[in-house]
Amino acid sequence: MKLLSLKITDPFSFRSLQTGFAIRFLREWNFSEAREFNPYILAGPNGSGKSNVLEALAAIFYHLECMYLNYRPDSFEYEETENPQGFRSHISTPNGFELEYLISVPQSLNILGSQEYAHIKVVKENNKIPLIYWVNRDLFDAKANELLARNDAKQVLPDFILGYSSGENEILSLPFFKMRFIHFDEYKDYLINQGPYSRVPEGRLTFLSSEFSQAILLCNLILQDRVLLMPFREEIGVEDIKIFRIIIKKYIKLDESQITEDPQDTSKYPIGIIETFENEYDEKQYRLDITQNLKSVIEKLKNCSTCNYYDSEADELYLDYWVNEETKQAFAYNFESPIELFQSLQVLLTLNLYAVNEKLKKELYQSSSLYVNETIPTLPSDERIMRFKDLWIQKNGVNGNILYKSLSDGEHQFLHSLGLCLLYKDKRCLFLLDEPETHFNPNWRAKFISRIRDCFQDDNAKTIDREMLITTHTPYLISDSKKEYVLVFKKTEGNNVEVTRPDYNTLGASVNKITMNTFEKVETIGEYAEKQLNEIKTRFESGAPKQEIIKEVNDLLGDSVEKVLFIKKVLTSMEGE
Numbered sequence: 001m002k003l004l005s006l007k008i009t010d011p012f013s014f015r016s017l018q019t020g021f022a023i024r025f026l027r028e029w030n031f032s033e034a035r036e037f038n039p040y041i042l043a044g045p046n047g048s049g050k051s052n053v054l055e056a057l058a059a060i061f062y063h064l065e066c067m068y069l070n071y072r073p074d075s076f077e078y079e080e081t082e083n084p085q086g087f088r089s090h091i092s093t094p095n096g097f098e099l100e101y102l103i104s105v106p107q108s109l110n111i112l113g114s115q116e117y118a119h120i121k122v123v124k125e126n127n128k129i130p131l132i133y134w135v136n137r138d139l140f141d142a143k144a145n146e147l148l149a150r151n152d153a154k155q156v157l158p159d160f161i162l163g164y165s166s167g168e169n170e171i172l173s174l175p176f177f178k179m180r181f182i183h184f185d186e187y188k189d190y191l192i193n194q195g196p197y198s199r200v201p202e203g204r205l206t207f208l209s210s211e212f213s214q215a216i217l218l219c220n221l222i223l224q225d226r227v228l229l230m231p232f233r234e235e236i237g238v239e240d241i242k243i244f245r246i247i248i249k250k251y252i253k254l255d256e257s258q259i260t261e262d263p264q265d266t267s268k269y270p271i272g273i274i275e276t277f278e279n280e281y282d283e284k285q286y287r288l289d290i291t292q293n294l295k296s297v298i299e300k301l302k303n304c305s306t307c308n309y310y311d312s313e314a315d316e317l318y319l320d321y322w323v324n325e326e327t328k329q330a331f332a333y334n335f336e337s338p339i340e341l342f343q344s345l346q347v348l349l350t351l352n353l354y355a356v357n358e359k360l361k362k363e364l365y366q367s368s369s370l371y372v373n374e375t376i377p378t379l380p381s382d383e384r385i386m387r388f389k390d391l392w393i394q395k396n397g398v399n400g401n402i403l404y405k406s407l408s409d410g411e412h413q414f415l416h417s418l419g420l421c422l423l424y425k426d427k428r429c430l431f432l433l434d435e436p437e438t439h440f441n442p443n444w445r446a447k448f449i450s451r452i453r454d455c456f457q458d459d460n461a462k463t464i465d466r467e468m469l470i471t472t473h474t475p476y477l478i479s480d481s482k483k484e485y486v487l488v489f490k491k492t493e494g495n496n497v498e499v500t501r502p503d504y505n506t507l508g509a510s511v512n513k514i515t516m517n518t519f520e521k522v523e524t525i526g527e528y529a530e531k532q533l534n535e536i537k538t539r540f541e542s543g544a545p546k547q548e549i550i551k552e553v554n555d556l557l558g559d560s561v562e563k564v565l566f567i568k569k570v571l572t573s574m575e576g577e
Contacts, residue, residue, distance in 0.1 A: 001103040009096035015052040039468035044489030049497035062175030063092040073185040075362040085366040111141040165434035176207030197293040216419040223338040237396035244391040251287040267358040300334040351385035410439035421455040428465035449480035475514035
């Protein structure tokens with residue numbers, strides 16, 4: 001997809017984005033560049049509102065997604081007396097917006113065989129259900145309606161909305177976090193009703209937080225084209241994955257309060273799928289094979305393993321992998337692509353949410369709290385349904401293999417952010433990346449945009465379906481972007497958010513120029529050094545010996561524009577004498 005515009009019409013605003021806030025992305029005179037991959041760089045001071053745009057888009061697509069889900073949990077749905085804060089299609093956050101974008105058209109909706117892209121406009125008035133219009137639908141089907149019904153609307157939404165934040169942006173992660181629990185409840189519903197599960201969650205929002213980092217890495221290293229993994233080797237020196245273990249717990253223990261004979265009680269597990277046994281004290285115990293709907297996935301993982309065994313006492317399946325070319329061929333035979341493998345692992349990891357009770361889950365679905373993550377219990381490793389262990393990688397310049405966990409924060413972040421791009425490179429995706437380069441050294445920051453472009457190098461024809469927004473404070477990202485794709489945020493005197501494009505050519509501009517023009521930081525040295533220089537300037541103006549002043553400033557401070565200009569001023573005054 002390619003974003004065209006976003007406008008906030010909610011009379012109560014959204015976060016720092018005031019009512020009437022509007023932002024233009026791809027403009028009509030740039031439509032010729034629609035096929036190119038050009039991520040939008042959202043820059044500006046802390047608190048200027050740039051992350052709020054990502055948050056608004058995440059919240060909007062979460063609401064649209066929830067409107068059209070085939071499965072929605074009972075605790076999620078609105079009910080006047082039982083659940084008055086439940087989901088309602090006509091109330092959202094923000095509660096009023098207009099969103100426009102371009103997206104490729106599924107063949108089933110392209111009756112006339114047009115080569116154009118669908119122009120979609122979503123309009124949500126305050127306290128009204130969002131309406132989705134296909135503005136140029138006559139180019140694809142002369143008889144179809146511009147206002148889309150449910151089935152057609154679902155087909156012109158992005159395949160995935162992907163979120164990533166290097167910090168703790170709870171507002172950005174909240175809608176993704178809710179969708180993760182919907183994914184779990186969806187699986188639970190199939191489990192209770194003994195229906196076939198597709199192995200792919202229906203909901204399209206995915207927050208690729210750190211708990212998915214090992215899955216992202218191994219899916220890429222095992223199944224990705226080696227050419228696309230070049231940044232992993234050149235920047236970090238990661239050559240390959242050598243050994244890893246997957247541990248899958250089959251059963252969860254239940255008490256009687258979690259079991260029901262009422263088929264309508266979806267908050268509990270029906271007695272028909274529960275196993276009973278007696279413990280060492282002859283006490284009756286209950287357990288549930290929570291992985292039973294994923295037997296085909298687990299069987300595929302077993303088929304790829306070097307060896308495996310089941311520990312009946314711990315109810316855990318151990319899958320060990322000594323990775324060589326045969327291992328990779330086995331994965332390629334059992335999983336069609338890196339993303340198929342990732343989605344299988346994603347579902348297994350989602351089962352780790354089983355310990356969250358219905359009351360807490362209901363509160364989560366209704367929540368707008370910034371602290372919701374803190375209320376979710378974190379399971380100890382031996383109680384998780386799935387976990388990775390002993391993931392060893394081969395790294396250049398290091399004798400022997402090293403544990404993935406031993407990499408630095410910057411290395412983890414580099415592999416994670418580029419890895420998620422590689423996984424979803426062939427899908428119609430909206431990437432929302434909140435400061436993904438915070439732990440990078442200057443060299444990696446300078447290369448980051450190039451490395452992201454490398455992820456999509458294999459098929460330029462699909463770039464229309466990849467949109468990416470990156471918030472940053474890094475001048476290097478701006479220097480690698482045309483000014484049309486740089487959005488500069490600042491607060492006005494009335495505390496409104498204002499977005500402009502730079503009035504200079506950003507592509508190839510120096511870091512100093514960008515720092516001064518975009519971040520309004522004129523000084524090129526730190527505050528403490530500037531204070532030291534100012535003290536020397538004061539003594540110079542008070543008549544201190546000029547040769548001593550020059551020597552002192554040379555001894556004390558490194559090279560900078562400020563130092564050169566000051567010494568020049570001192571020398572000029574000496575010539576005048």
